[in-house]
Amino acid sequence: MRPDDVGQVAFDWFQAQPGCMLLAVADAQARPVGQLERTSFLLRFGSQYGNAIYARRPVSLTMEPVNLMIEADDDAVEFAERALDLFADELWRGFIIVDQGRYLGVSGMIELLRATTQERTSNARKLRSLADDLRKSNRALERQRRLAEAVIEHIPSLIAVRGQRDGTLRLINRAGAEMMGKLNEKVMRRSAVASRPGDMMQQILRADATLARQPPAMPCDLTFTIPGAMQQRIIRAMQIPIPMPDDDALTLTIAEDVTEVRRATSRIEELALFDVLTGLPNRVQLNNRLISLLDTEVSGAMARPEVALIAIDLDRFKMVNDTFGHDAGDMVLREMAARLRLAVRPEDLSVRIGGDEFAVLVSAPSLATLSEIVAQRLCESMKQPFHIRDKIVHLGGSIGIAIYPHDCQNADELMKHADMAMYDAKANGKGTWRRFSPGMREGLEQRSALEMELRQALARGQLAIHLQPQMDIADRRISGFECLARWTHPDLGQVPPAVFIPLAEDIGLIGELGEWIIQQSCRIGRTLPAGMSIAVNVSAVQFRLPGLVECIQAALADSGLEADRLELEVTESMLIADEAQVMISFNRLKALGVRIALDDFGTGFASFTYLKRYAFDKIKIDRSFVSGLPQDASSRAIVSAVAVLGSQLGAVVTAEGVETDVQYEALERLGCMQVQGYLIGRPSADPYQYLQPPYGQKRMA
Ligand code: C2E
Ligand code: CA
Numbered sequence: 001m002r003p004d005d006v007g008q009v010a011f012d013w014f015q016a017q018p019g020c021m022l023l024a025v026a027d028a029q030a031r032p033v034g035q036l037e038r039t040s041f042l043l044r045f046g047s048q049y050g051n052a053i054y055a056r057r058p059v060s061l062t063m064e065p066v067n068l069m070i071e072a073d074d075d076a077v078e079f080a081e082r083a084l085d086l087f088a089d090e091l092w093r094g095f096i097i098v099d100q101g102r103y104l105g106v107s108g109m110i111e112l113l114r115a116t117t118q119e120r121t122s123n124a125r126k127l128r129s130l131a132d133d134l135r136k137s138n139r140a141l142e143r144q145r146r147l148a149e150a151v152i153e154h155i156p157s158l159i160a161v162r163g164q165r166d167g168t169l170r171l172i173n174r175a176g177a178e179m180m181g182k183l184n185e186k187v188m189r190r191s192a193v194a195s196r197p198g199d200m201m202q203q204i205l206r207a208d209a210t211l212a213r214q215p216p217a218m219p220c221d222l223t224f225t226i227p228g229a230m231q232q233r234i235i236r237a238m239q240i241p242i243p244m245p246d247d248d249a250l251t252l253t254i255a256e257d258v259t260e261v262r263r264a265t266s267r268i269e270e271l272a273l274f275d276v277l278t279g280l281p282n283r284v285q286l287n288n289r290l291i292s293l294l295d296t297e298v299s300g301a302m303a304r305p306e307v308a309l310i311a312i313d314l315d316r317f318k319m320v321n322d323t324f325g326h327d328a329g330d331m332v333l334r335e336m337a338a339r340l341r342l343a344v345r346p347e348d349l350s351v352r353i354g355g356d357e358f359a360v361l362v363s364a365p366s367l368a369t370l371s372e373i374v375a376q377r378l379c380e381s382m383k384q385p386f387h388i389r390d391k392i393v394h395l396g397g398s399i400g401i402a403i404y405p406h407d408c409q410n411a412d413e414l415m416k417h418a419d420m421a422m423y424d425a426k427a428n429g430k431g432t433w434r435r436f437s438p439g440m441r442e443g444l445e446q447r448s449a450l451e452m453e454l455r456q457a458l459a460r461g462q463l464a465i466h467l468q469p470q471m472d473i474a475d476r477r478i479s480g481f482e483c484l485a486r487w488t489h490p491d492l493g494q495v496p497p498a499v500f501i502p503l504a505e506d507i508g509l510i511g512e513l514g515e516w517i518i519q520q521s522c523r524i525g526r527t528l529p530a531g532m533s534i535a536v537n538v539s540a541v542q543f544r545l546p547g548l549v550e551c552i553q554a555a556l557a558d559s560g561l562e563a564d565r566l567e568l569e570v571t572e573s574m575l576i577a578d579e580a581q582v583m584i585s586f587n588r589l590k591a592l593g594v595r596i597a598l599d600d601f602g603t604g605f606a607s608f609t610y611l612k613r614y615a616f617d618k619i620k621i622d623r624s625f626v627s628g629l630p631q632d633a634s635s636r637a638i639v640s641a642v643a644v645l646g647s648q649l650g651a652v653v654t655a656e657g658v659e660t661d662v663q664y665e666a667l668e669r670l671g672c673m674q675v676q677g678y679l680i681g682r683p684s685a686d687p688y689q690y691l692q693p694p695y696g697q698k699r700m701a
């Protein structure tokens with residue numbers, strides 16, 4: 001409003017309101033700036049200046065340079081009485097009510113006088129409460145402002161506000177100032193120019209540019225290299241535009257240092273990728289690597305590489321856990337991981353799949369050969385004894401190889417087929433490796449069918465005991481029989497014990513099966529002529545089962561067979577287990593009066609030291625040494641050494657698999673005491689045929 005208009009409005013107002021003594025004047029922004037007093041206004045308006053009273057000057061000129069002010073807290077009545085004496089003239093023009101110097105409003109003396117004369121107290125109260133209300137609302141506003149400020153200051157994220165047009169910093173909170181360091185102000189004001197690449201400021205400018213490209217309020221991670229510090233900081237930031245009147249749009253930036261959070265997250269991710277026990281990468285990493293190598297969507301349509309997966313499974317690991325406890329099992333697994341690291345090139349991925357299963361992913365040219373070399377090396381490595389505290393155990397491992405794309409079409413199949421090959425290796429004697437072949441699937445299916453049928457074989461009466469004669473060389477008489485289990489399958493016919501005995505061990509059936517074999521053998525043994533003994537095979541797994549001694553005791557008691565007519569044939573693999581435990585069972589059996597023979601001597605790992613430690617009653621030289629006789633010099637050397645050792649230890653030395661006369665003669669010459677083999681007689685359901693006259697005599701030409 002122009003000054004002359006102000007004059008006109010004021011004049012009209014005073015005319016219309018004869019009681020109005022005072023008018024407040026506001027400036028262009030509607031802020032109260034002062035007052036117009038009726039009398040002096042009219043005087044000036046009428047006589048001195050006329051319509052041009054304000055002479056087009058700013059309204060502020062109409063005010064007294066110094067206004068009479070009254071603190072809102074002052075007692076209005078007291079003030080009026082006191083002030084009337086002193087500045088009667090001034091007071092008529094009104095005064096400004098303030099609160100600690102801040103403008104609250106204007107008032108006139110008339111109201112005050114009215115208050116003093118008529119409703120002194122109530123008006124004074126009204127005036128006071130008016131002042132109070134004004135003050136309160138101002139204080140509430142102030143509190144609001146302080147609250148907002150305090151909140152912004154205490155937010156632990158960076159809060160910064162800049163003008164969009166010129167980029168100047170309007171606000172930054174404490175966390176923001178700390179985060180950006182001293183540079184922030186310069187940068188925010190765009191007043192400095194980055195000097196070197198990697199310079200903090202250049203990084204911030206680059207981050208700004210990145211944020212500006214993001215959709216509003218969409219956070220993104222920015223990386224900063226702090227000069228002088230080794231580590232990078234990760235800042236998660238977003239920008240939000242704030243429209244403002246007067247074209248003064250602002251940009252709000254919210255940012256947070258997430259370095260520690262990200263680091264913790266990546267540590268958790270790392271944990272999820274590695275096996276805690278061995279520190280080897282785990283199955284997740286294997287899957288990831290396979291996906292990145294073989295998944296078309298990830299690798300694109302480019303030629304995919306050849307990869308070989310080697311699946312590894314420790315043999316007899318369950319025995320370690322069962323016999324020595326889980327700590328021992330853990331030790332073996334860690335040791336296994338160390339061997340894996342040694343045997344495998346660093347560029348290949350070695351993982352622990354879980355339990356005692358490991359795998360190696362090999363990618364290289366001429367893969368088939370390489371993976372076979374690695375598999376062979378691993379086999380050898382696993383054959384080395386494992387050390388558990390002060391004990392030594394022999395485990396070995398079975399390995400399967402599958403190669404993409406030759407053996408499979410995708411990652412899933414690659415794993416399945418490597419596993420299949422591994423199972424095939426396990427089913428075929430363990431301690432060895434196999435490359436996948438399509439026939440294996442069938443083999444495995446047959447095996448699981450066979451498992452089912454073996455479980456029922458006993459009840460269905462498909463099992464029998466055949467006896468093979470053993471002859472003493474000294475008098476050429478049959479002194480006993482080895483009992484050999486036979487399974488006649490309704491469709492497959494004879495299933496060899498070398499197949500169904502390990503199968504029974506694997507499926508946990510050997511206890512039941514072994515018990516039946518022992519009972520049946522003892523019963524047959526009882527029917528043989530007095531003095532004839534029977535030998536029953538006891539597998540290593542069976543030997544470690546609890547209750548073996550009791551089972552044998554019961555079989556002897558039930559059949560009435562004398563304990564000294566029963567011989568148990570055990571193999572060297574029995575000795576690998578917890579020695580103390582084996583020794584206890586061994587001695588308990590000996591105490592029953594049962595004899596114990598060491599079977600297949602020379603094929604295992606056991607050395608002559610075992611022969612000294614265990615008081616075996618018999619040593620059975622394996623067929624493989626007999627077949628080389630009489631030509632093979634090393635076979636001869638071994639047979640004669642065992643013969644000498646046996647006589648020193650007081651053990652009978654028996655040769656197995658004797659098929660020819662020349663073998664028999666060589667054995668006789670080398671000092672062997674007993675023979676068993678097709679030459680003497682094949683295993684048979686009818687042992688009496690070997691007892692016909694000439695009674696027990698070897699039928700040789
Ligand atoms: P083993 O204990 O070494 O048994 C001797 C094996 O050699 C038997 O094979 C027998 O038939 C065979 N054999 C005997 N004389 C000759 C010969 O002159 N030439 C040749 N080439 N072979 C001969 P079988 O019956 O197939 O048994 C194989 C293996 O199965 C046995 O080897 C034994 O380890 C296991 N086994 C057999 N029956 C039982 C059993 O009742 N319990 C347990 N735990 N294992 C058994
Ligand atoms: Ca045997």
Ligand code: CA
Nearest residue numbers: 599600620656
């Ligand atoms: Ca044998």
